[in-house]
Amino acid sequence: WVAASFTKQQFPLVRLSSDSAAPRTPHFDVIVIGGGHAGTEAATAAARCGSRTLLLTHRVDTIGQMSCNPSFGGIGKGHLMREVDALDGLCSRICDQSGVHYKVLNRRKGPAVWGLRAQIDRKLYKQNMQKEILNTPLLTVQEGAVEDLILTEPEPEHTGKCRVSGVVLVDGSTVYAESVILTTGTFLRGMIVIGLEMHPAGRLGDQPSIGLAQTLEKLGFVVGRLKTGTPPRIAKDSINFSILNKQTPDNPSVPFSFTNETVWIKPEDQLPCYLTHTNPRVDEIVLKNLHLNSHVKETTRGPRYCPSIESKVLRFPNRLHQVWLEPEGMDSDLIYPQGLSMTLPTELQEKMITCIRGLEKAKVIQPGYGVQYDYLDPRQITPSLETHLVQRLFFAGQINGTTGYEEAAAQTESCPVARLECIAGTAGMHHNTQLGVIAGINASLRVSRKPPFVVSRTEGYIGVLIDDLTTLGTSEPYRMFTSRVEFRLSLRPDNADIRLTLRGYKDAGCVSQRRYERACWMKSSLEEGISVLKSIEFSSSKWKNLIPEVSISTSRTTYESVLFHQLQEIKGVQQDEALQLPKDIDYLTIRDVSLSHEVREKLHFSRPQTIGAASRIPGVTPAAIINLLRFVKTTQ
Numbered sequence: 001w002v003a004a005s006f007t008k009q010q011f012p013l014v015r016l017s018s019d020s021a022a023p024r025t026p027h028f029d030v031i032v033i034g035g036g037h038a039g040t041e042a043a044t045a046a047a048r049c050g051s052r053t054l055l056l057t058h059r060v061d062t063i064g065q066m067s068c069n070p071s072f073g074g075i076g077k078g079h080l081m082r083e084v085d086a087l088d089g090l091c092s093r094i095c096d097q098s099g100v101h102y103k104v105l106n107r108r109k110g111p112a113v114w115g116l117r118a119q120i121d122r123k124l125y126k127q128n129m130q131k132e133i134l135n136t137p138l139l140t141v142q143e144g145a146v147e148d149l150i151l152t153e154p155e156p157e158h159t160g161k162c163r164v165s166g167v168v169l170v171d172g173s174t175v176y177a178e179s180v181i182l183t184t185g186t187f188l189r190g191m192i193v194i195g196l197e198m199h200p201a202g203r204l205g206d207q208p209s210i211g212l213a214q215t216l217e218k219l220g221f222v223v224g225r226l227k228t229g230t231p232p233r234i235a236k237d238s239i240n241f242s243i244l245n246k247q248t249p250d251n252p253s254v255p256f257s258f259t260n261e262t263v264w265i266k267p268e269d270q271l272p273c274y275l276t277h278t279n280p281r282v283d284e285i286v287l288k289n290l291h292l293n294s295h296v297k298e299t300t301r302g303p304r305y306c307p308s309i310e311s312k313v314l315r316f317p318n319r320l321h322q323v324w325l326e327p328e329g330m331d332s333d334l335i336y337p338q339g340l341s342m343t344l345p346t347e348l349q350e351k352m353i354t355c356i357r358g359l360e361k362a363k364v365i366q367p368g369y370g371v372q373y374d375y376l377d378p379r380q381i382t383p384s385l386e387t388h389l390v391q392r393l394f395f396a397g398q399i400n401g402t403t404g405y406e407e408a409a410a411q412t413e414s415c416p417v418a419r420l421e422c423i424a425g426t427a428g429m430h431h432n433t434q435l436g437v438i439a440g441i442n443a444s445l446r447v448s449r450k451p452p453f454v455v456s457r458t459e460g461y462i463g464v465l466i467d468d469l470t471t472l473g474t475s476e477p478y479r480m481f482t483s484r485v486e487f488r489l490s491l492r493p494d495n496a497d498i499r500l501t502l503r504g505y506k507d508a509g510c511v512s513q514r515r516y517e518r519a520c521w522m523k524s525s526l527e528e529g530i531s532v533l534k535s536i537e538f539s540s541s542k543w544k545n546l547i548p549e550v551s552i553s554t555s556r557t558t559y560e561s562v563l564f565h566q567l568q569e570i571k572g573v574q575q576d577e578a579l580q581l582p583k584d585i586d587y588l589t590i591r592d593v594s595l596s597h598e599v600r601e602k603l604h605f606s607r608p609q610t611i612g613a614a615s616r617i618p619g620v621t622p623a624a625i626i627n628l629l630r631f632v633k634t635t636q
């Protein structure tokens, strides 16, 4: 594994429009470029906040397309979905209308780390998403490829070198807006790879985005290169399911959205998944044909937690790896073999697959392939996802280096069909949808000159994800884990509405009145319930008779003290977060604070907004933080 390669070049500004007579129509509040998972959430969030929004994307018929596994959720990622839903985002509601197999993962652990997950009907999801997008008030959807950005002089208070004021499409036409959000996924200089063949594409069947990538580089953004891949799709009727371990969905199904009591389909009508494993013959085919597989040889980094089968064979030799056979939809003839992402030449893919138990007669309908693409170092954006370099330009989604399909290698000894955290949960999509919501909200708030909507690490998984990206950056596709989160007991999937819906309503205006009232009712009911419970005094044996499966006295003493300590820690972090660093501080030249050259460079690049964020940047020492604190106090 080699560090992702970065290039930084300074070029003159792109299309600096000083021509005040230039035609300024059509004009929107917010333009979102890209109709993938980040773009759809961003566009609808901006529209919900009251902004006249334009979604510009290559093709309307690919809006809501799942490029890889048709599934949502999983451990950590289920939390993100609940948080997106709490902000009135789309993906949870649409998953409740489009799933074919709903299951909560990690049930053996406490509810704070349960992972809501569903296998989704690819076609249905797309249909439901397009219906929603095309019927969102204030949102216009237009097909078109954006080639360039229109830039003007920055507003005086901004440290960036210019301000975005619109976009140029491939046909030369222009559209103007107050804020622009880029959600171009894997399309920036995308190249797809099978065997030794490589050709430019954002994903199979779609053109890459070259002009825009050049624009960003010319502006001086630090660009890196990442890669990912997808497995071949197999004909359902060519698989011998009868000899494989079957996994049935939960009964009852747990919906993703707080607004739903149940999902669209009964558990008995849902589809099963099946488990099989790789074997030494698979390893042999991979190792013998490495010279025919350029994606594996590439030094750019791929997803650590959902590696290709080739990477798994190389990193964990002589192991049997799980392969989950997952349906692509109710009436789909295709099966998605989760765990078998590969870039072997097409003819070898079927040869490898037919070595696997249950797949002896499998027919490959669409080959697996890899994709390599540009991403932008996320330390170049603020916690509101606006770029440091260009005012009112926001980045959301895979463009920021997020991803997160889970590694499928973990084995369960005791329960062969139980899924560990390694289920492919399209984690990237959740990170991306979630980044989309935040970018959409902030692009809109920027237009109305309101303060940004920032979620802190103490408030949500969203906060952890964005803080990790903006302070630490990433040199490999980033995936969310519950272990990245300090305050797991407080940030649960079940209380995401209490944590975020009220804020989303008051501070961002992205939440409907109905949802807000529901969350208020839930909050007051919970508070009332807790105070009633606290007022009742029974012996522990009487409590046990009332609620046999829960020992109230034990759980109260266990959790009360832990929650108390966690609350103290949260307050400490919040105090650090309240200490804002001056926006215009020039770390490279400032004299009134003693900082090493290395620390100055790191602060200059990441531009942390608070002392808390500065303290999390690797290499920024405790001594430097104390000096910064002194400096902040003297300047306030």
Ligand code: FAD
Pocket: 033, 034, 035, 036, 037, 038, 039, 056, 057, 058, 059, 062, 063, 065, 066, 067, 068, 144, 145, 146, 147, 183, 184, 185, 186, 187, 188, 202, 203, 204, 206, 208, 209, 212, 228, 229, 230, 303, 306, 369, 370, 371, 396, 397, 398, 399, 402, 403, 404, 405, 426, 427, 428, 429, 432
């Ligand atoms: P996307 O869903 O890629 O959407 C980008 C959108 O932008 C598209 O609609 C495109 O048409 C549009 N667009 C791009 N450029 C322009 C332009 N110039 N003008 C107008 N429109 C434009 N993710 C993972 O997390 N893990 C994986 O292992 C994984 N494997 C993948 C394998 C493959 C082969 C591919 C193609 C993708 C994979 N992904 C993976 C990516 C996964 O699809 C993303 O996580 C998710 O779709 C990203 O959402 P997004 O909205 O950022 O971008």
